[in-house]
Amino acid sequence: MPISWFLALRFLREGRAQSALIVLGAAVGVAVMVFLSALIGGLQTSLVAQTLGTQAHIVVRPADELARPMLRATAATDVLARVERTAQRARSIDRWQHVLARLSHMPGVTAVSPVVAGPAIATRANATRAVLLIGAEAARFAAIYPIRRRMVSGGYDPSRTGCVIGRELAADLGVSVGDKLRLSTGGESSEMYTVEGVFDLGNREVNRRWLLVATRSAQSLLDLSGGVTSIELRVASVFEAESIAAAVRSSTGLVADSWMQSNAQLLVALRSQSSSSEVIQVFVILAVAMGIASVLVVSVAQKRREIGILRAMGTRRSTIVSVFLLQGAIVGVVGSLVGAGLGAGLGAVFAGVARNADGTPTFPFAISWALIGRSSLLALATGVLAAALPARSAARLDPAEAIRNG
Amino acid sequence: MVEPVVLLTDVSKSYGTTIVTDVLRALNFRLEVGEFAALIGPSGSGKSTLLNILGLLDRPTSGSVCIAGVETTTLDDAALTGLRGTTLGFVFQFHHLLSGLTAVENVMMPMLAAKGRRTRSMEQRALALLDRVGLRSLARSLPSQMSGGQQQRVAIARALVMGPPLVLADEPTGNLDTKTADGVFALMREFNVEQRVAFLMVTHDPRLAARCDRTIELVDGRIVADRKTTTAP
Numbered sequence: 221m222p223i224s225w226f227l228a229l230r231f232l233r234e235g236r237a238q239s240a241l242i243v244l245g246a247a248v249g250v251a252v253m254v255f256l257s258a259l260i261g262g263l264q265t266s267l268v269a270q271t272l273g274t275q276a277h278i279v280v281r282p283a284d285e286l287a288r289p290m291l292r293a294t295a296a297t298d299v300l301a302r303v304e305r306t307a308q309r310a311r312s313i314d315r316w317q318h319v320l321a322r323l324s325h326m327p328g329v330t331a332v333s334p335v336v337a338g339p340a341i342a343t344r345a346n347a348t349r350a351v352l353l354i355g356a357e358a359a360r361f362a363a364i365y366p367i368r369r370r371m372v373s374g375g376y377d378p379s380r381t382g383c384v385i386g387r388e389l390a391a392d393l394g395v396s397v398g399d400k401l402r403l404s405t406g407g408e409s410s411e412m413y414t415v416e417g418v419f420d421l422g423n424r425e426v427n428r429r430w431l432l433v434a435t436r437s438a439q440s441l442l443d444l445s446g447g448v449t450s451i452e453l454r455v456a457s458v459f460e461a462e463s464i465a466a467a468v469r470s471s472t473g474l475v476a477d478s479w480m481q482s483n484a485q486l487l488v489a490l491r492s493q494s495s496s497s498e499v500i501q502v503f504v505i506l507a508v509a510m511g512i513a514s515v516l517v518v519s520v521a522q523k524r525r526e527i528g529i530l531r532a533m534g535t536r537r538s539t540i541v542s543v544f545l546l547q548g549a550i551v552g553v554v555g556s557l558v559g560a561g562l563g564a565g566l567g568a569v570f571a572g573v574a575r576n577a578d579g580t581p582t583f584p585f586a587i588s589w590a591l592i593g594r595s596s597l598l599a600l601a602t603g604v605l606a607a608a609l610p611a612r613s614a615a616r617l618d619p620a621e622a623i624r625n626g
Numbered sequence: 627m628v629e630p631v632v633l634l635t636d637v638s639k640s641y642g643t644t645i646v647t648d649v650l651r652a653l654n655f656r657l658e659v660g661e662f663a664a665l666i667g668p669s670g671s672g673k674s675t676l677l678n679i680l681g682l683l684d685r686p687t688s689g690s691v692c693i694a695g696v697e698t699t700t701l702d703d704a705a706l707t708g709l710r711g712t713t714l715g716f717v718f719q720f721h722h723l724l725s726g727l728t729a730v731e732n733v734m735m736p737m738l739a740a741k742g743r744r745t746r747s748m749e750q751r752a753l754a755l756l757d758r759v760g761l762r763s764l765a766r767s768l769p770s771q772m773s774g775g776q777q778q779r780v781a782i783a784r785a786l787v788m789g790p791p792l793v794l795a796d797e798p799t800g801n802l803d804t805k806t807a808d809g810v811f812a813l814m815r816e817f818n819v820e821q822r823v824a825f826l827m828v829t830h831d832p833r834l835a836a837r838c839d840r841t842i843e844l845v846d847g848r849i850v851a852d853r854k855t856t857t858a859p
Contacts, residue, residue, distance in 0.1 A: 223738045234726030529722045532683060533784075534711015535739040536704065620683035623718065624674065 223535070224542035232547055235519060239551070242515040246555025246599055247562055249508035253501050253595050254563025254587070259570075260497045261586035264490050268458055271483055274426045276333075276364050276452035277461045280323065280468055280476045282313050310338045312447025319472055320451055326471075328464050331363035331454035336438040338449065342385075342431060344393045344401040351389065351431040353403070355438020364454050367419055367432075373397050374417030378434045382416035386427030390418045403431070405441050413437075505598065508555075509606040512548055516610035520544065527614050528622030537615040544611035545604055552603025556596035564592075629695040631792045631824040632657040632680060637689035639675055639847075649675045651847040652689070659791060660822035662815065664835035667844035673828050674796065676844065680826065681794050682710045694791050711740045715785030715793035715823075717814075719800045723769040723777055723784070730756060730765040733783045740788065755783040759813060775806035779813060786817055793817075795827040799834065811837070 232239045285306045291299045313319055316334060324332045336355035341348055354361075358377045362368045367376050367384075374397040376384050383403070385395075395401055395415050404410035413433065420427055439445050453468075455461050458479070465478035480487055520527070527540060567585040632655070639650040649672045657663055667673050678684035679691060682698060691698045694713045698706065715736075723732045733752035738744055756765050759779040761772075769777050778798060785793050795814065799807035811834055817823050827838065835841050836855060843851040 222743045223741075226738065226744055230724075230726045230731075525722060526724050529716075529718075529724065530735070530739065531707070532681065532710065532716050533736045533739050534707055534788075535735075536707055539739070539742075618683075620678040620681075623683075623722065 224539050224546055227530075227539075227543045228546035228550060231519065231523070231543065232550060235522075238515055238519065242512055242551050243555045243558065245511040246508050246551055246603070247559035249504045249511075250556040250559025250595050250599050251562035251566060252504050253598070254560050254591060255566050255570075256497050256500060257591055257595070258563065258567050258585045258587040260493055261591070264493065265586050267486070267490070270422070271486060272458060272479060273366060274421050274423045275479050275482070277455045277458060278453040278465045278468065278476055278478050279450050280313070280319070280453065280472065280474050281450040282311050283473075283475050284308055285311070310442055310444060310449055312444055312449060313451065313474065316448045316451065319474065322471065323451060323453060323468065326464065326467065328455050328457065328460055329453050330456050331360065333357065333360035333364045333452045334435070334448040335361070335450050335452055336435055336442060336444055336448050338405065338438070338442040338444075340431065340441060341404050342389070342393060342401050343404070344395055344399070347393050349389060349392055349428075351385075351403075352429045353405070353431050353433065353438055353441060355433050355435045355442075357435055361432070361452075364452050365421070367421065370419050370421050372418045372420050374415070376417050376419065376432065378416055378432060378437070379414075380434055380437060381411070381413055382433070383413040383437075384417040384419060384432040385415060386430050387418055387420045388424055388428040389431065390415070392428065403433075403441060405443070409441060409443075411437075411441065505602055508599070509602045512551055512603055512606035513609060515551075516544055516547060516607050517613075519547070520610045520614045523614075524617060524622045524625075527617050528619040531617070531619035532623065540615045541611045544614050545607045548603035548605075548607025548611075549600055550603075552599040552601070553596065555603075556599035559599070560592040560595060563587075563595075628659055630656040630658050630692075631661070631694055632826070633690075633692040634680075635690045635692075637679065637686045637691060639672070639679065639684070639687050649847050650679070650686070653847075653849060655842065655849060655852065657792070657824055657826060660818065660824055661840060662818045662825045662838050663827070663840040663842055664838040665826055665828045665842050665844065666830070666832075666835055671844045672847040673844055677794055677796055677826070677828060680792075681714055681716060682706045708740075711736055712788055713790050713792060715788065715790045717778070717781050717785050717793060717795040717798045719797040723780055725769055728766050728768055729761060729772070729780045732769070732780055733787050735784060736788045752783070752787060755787055756780070759783045773806075774802055775810060778802065778806075778810050782810070782813055782817070786821070786823065789821070790823065792824045792826070795825060797828050797830065799829065799831065807831070807834070 285308060287303050287306045289301050289303050291301065293299045320332060320334055323329060333356055338353055340351050340353040342351045362376060372387055374384070378384055390396060393401060397415055397417060399415050400412050401415065402410055403413050439447065455464050461478040462480040465476040468476040530540065564587050567587055571585050634653050634655050637650055637653045638648065640646050640648045653676070665673055675684065679686050682693065685699065693709065696709060698709065701709065724735065730749060730752045733755055734748045737748045753762065753765055756762050759782060761776060761779055764772055764776060772780070799810050802810060814825055818825050829835055838855055840854050842849060
C-alpha cells in the first residue's frame with residue numbers, strides 16, 4: 221500500500237467521530253442532490269410524456285398558400301392593391317411518398333405516419349358533433365400515438381367503413397362498439413360508419429374531437445384521393461425534435477412544426493425548474509465542500525506535530541499533500557455512496573407513500589446509474605478540491621517549528 | 627581516513643532582520659563515526675537550534691554543514707528530505723510517536739517514507755527491532771496503550787530502523803524517571819557499541835552526560851567546553 225493511502229486511512233480511522241460526521245455531511249449532501257435530481261427528472265419526464273401522448277413530435281405539412289398580386293409596382297407606376305389572405309383549404313403534400321421515404325431515413329426519426337386530416341360532422345339520430353377526421357394507416361399511426369394501449373373497448377384497425385372514436389365523443393353521441401354513425405364533410409358526401417373501437421388518450425379535448433378512420437376513407441370524404449395532408453414523426457430523443465424539424469425544413473422545403481415550438485411555455489417551465497434545481501445543488505455542493513474543508517483544516521491543526529515528525533523522518537512534501545487530498549477524496553467517495561443509497565431509498569419511500577387515486581406514484585422518480593455516477597464524481601471532485609487548501613498548509617509547515625510547538 | 631559523521635565549519639545562525647539575534651556564533655566541530663556525545667548547556671544557549679541544523683530541519687545563516695560526507699548547504703528541500711530519511715534518526719523528549727499507528731507501524735514509518743509503499747520485509751525488520759528493544763509483545767499496541775519508557779524504546783527503534791550513521795536525541799530521558807531513563811540510555815549505548823551508530827544527545831542530566839564518550843558544552847551560541855570523558859562505561 222502506498223504511504224499516502226496508509227497514512228490517509230490511519231488519520232481518518234484515528235479521528236473516527238470527525239470522519240463519521242463529515243462522511244455523513246457529504247452523504248446528506250449527495251442524498252439531497254440525488255433525490256432532487258431524480259424527483260425533478262421524474263416530474264419532467266412524466267410531464268413531457270403526458271404532453272406527447274396526444275401530440276406528434278414533429279408534424280410536416282405543406283406551406284400555407286399565399287395570395288400573390290398580379291400587378292407589381294415598377295419605377296414608373298404605383299399599384300394600389302388590397303391583397304386578401306387566401307382561405308386555407310385542405311391540400312396534399314406534393315409527391316408525399318417521396319418525402320415519406322426521405323423522412324423515414326433521417327437520423328433520429330423512429331416512426332413516420334402519413335395522415336389525411338380535416339374537419340367533419342358526425343351525426344347519430346339528432347345528435348351532431350364537429351370532429352377532426354383523421355385517416356391513417358393503423359400500424360404507422362399507432363407507432364406515433366399510444367392509441368392501442370389506450371383502447372377502452374374494441375380495437376384500432378379501422379376497416380373501409382369503420383371508425384374509432386374517443387370516450388367523450390362516444391358518450392356525447394351515445395354510441396358504443398358496433399353502432400353506426402353518419403359522417404359528412406362540407407360537400408354533399410356523407411357515409412355511414414361503424415364504430416369499431418373506443419379509446420381514451422387521457423385528454424378530454426382529444427377524446428371528444430378525434431375520429432380515426434382508414435386512409436382511403438378520409439381521402440374520399442375529404443376529396444383528397446391519393447393525397448395526405450401531413451406526415452407525423454416520432455423521434456428517438458424528444459428534446460432533439462426541434463433540430464430534426466429544422467433539418468426536415470431545409471431538406472424538404474415543407475413546414476415542420478416540432479412539439480417544442482408548439483409547447484414553448486412548457487419548455488420554459490421545464491428549463492426554469494431545471495435551473496432552480498441546479499442552483500440548489502450548487503449550494504449543497506458548496507456546503508459539503510466547506511464541511512470537508514473545515515474538518516481537514518482542524519485535522520491539520522491537530523496533527524501539526526505529527527506532520528513535523530513525518531517530515532523529519534524523510535516524508536516528502538508531496539506525500540503530505542496526497543495524504544490530505546486522499547482524505548478529502550475518500551470522504552467524498554464514501555459519502556457519495558452512502559448518500560446515493562440514502563437518496564434512492566428516500567425516493568422509493570416517497571414514491572411509495574404518495575400515490576394517485578389510480579395507484580401510480582404522485583412523484584415519479586427517475587433514478588439512474590448515470591445520475592448516481594455523476595453525483596459521486598461531483599462529490600469526489602468536491603472532496604479533493606476542499607482538501608486542497610488544508611493539504612497545502614500541511615505541506616508548508618516548518619517541521620522544526622511544528623515539532624517544538626505542536 | 628574515515629569521513630566524520632558531522633563536520634561543522636564556521637556555522638552561524640541568527641534570527642530577525644531589524645533586531646538580529648545571534649543564536650549560534652561560528653561553530654566548528656566534528657563528530658566521528660560511532661562517537662557518543664552529550665550536548666549540554668543552559669536553556670537558550672542554542673542547543674535546539676544546533677540540533678535542528680544538524681537534523682537538516684533548519685539551515686544555517688552562514689557556514690557549511692557536512693553530514694556523512696555530504697555538503698548540505700547547497701541542497702534543495704527534496705534532497706534534504708531524502709538525506710534526512712536515510713542518514714539521520716531522531717529521538718525526541720516527548721517520544722512523538724504517531725498516535726494513530728501501532729508500535730510496529732511507527733517503527734516502519736521511515737522505511738515507508740523512503741520507499742513510498744509498504745512491503746512485507748519492512749514489517750519483518752520493524753518486528754525484529756521491536757524484539758531487540760524488548761517490545762515484541764506490544765507490536766500491535768497503540769502509543770496510548772504503552773508507558774512512557776516503552777514509547778521511548780519504540781522511538782529509538784524507529785530512529786534506528788534505516789540503519790543511519792547518526793542519531794540526534796533531544797533530551798530523550800527528560801520525561802522519564804531515573805530508573806527508566808537509565809534503561810533507555812543503556813539501550814542507546816548498546817546500539818552505539820554494536821552498530822557503531824554515532825549519537826548526539828542533548829541532556830540536562832549530568833549523571834548521563836558523564837557516561838558519554840564526550841561532552842560538548844554550549845553557552846550563548848559558542849562551544850565553551852569540549853572534553854573527552856575519561857570514565858566511559
